Amino acid sequence: MEINELSTRARKIRTAYHELEIKQDGQPWSTEQDALAFLTDAGLVGRLVMAKQGSWPTNDHEFSLDYKIAESIWWLSALADANAIDLDAALESFLRSREQHLE
Template identity: 85%
Template sequence: MEINELTTRARKIRTAYHELEIKQDGRPWTTEQDALAFLTDAGLVGRLVMAQQGSWPAAQSEFSLDYKIAESIWWLSVLADANDIDMTAALENFLQSREQHLR
């Protein structure tokens, strides 16, 4: 999947969730709430990795590690979009920066 497709699909899904939030809470989540949701999922990625490596008790989770990693990528796309960040350009700039740093 291309990053532009990820951005488009993530935006559509986030819009649908905003509609659910309006029905439930009377308003959509803010970008700050989205960031906190991402941090929660990123924390779950950490726990699932630890459990997989045997350094955290393996509890029954309704979500797998690959699901939570994908959800975290989705949240990052949502947050980038909400802050007018071009994911393709940002990722390219980051990778170039790291490659230059390691030469």
């Protein structure tokens, strides 16, 4: 999947969730709440990696590692969109800077 497709699909899903949040809470989540939700999922990625490596007790987790990594990418796309960041351009710039740094 291309980054632009990811961004478009993620935006549509986030918009649908905003509508659910309005029904539930009377308003959509703020960008800060989205960031906290991302951090929660990122923490779960850490726990699932630890469990996979045997250094965290395994309970039959509700979600798999690949699901939580994908959800974290989705959250990052939503956060980039909410902050008017072109994800494709940001990734290109970051990767180029790391490649140059390592040369």
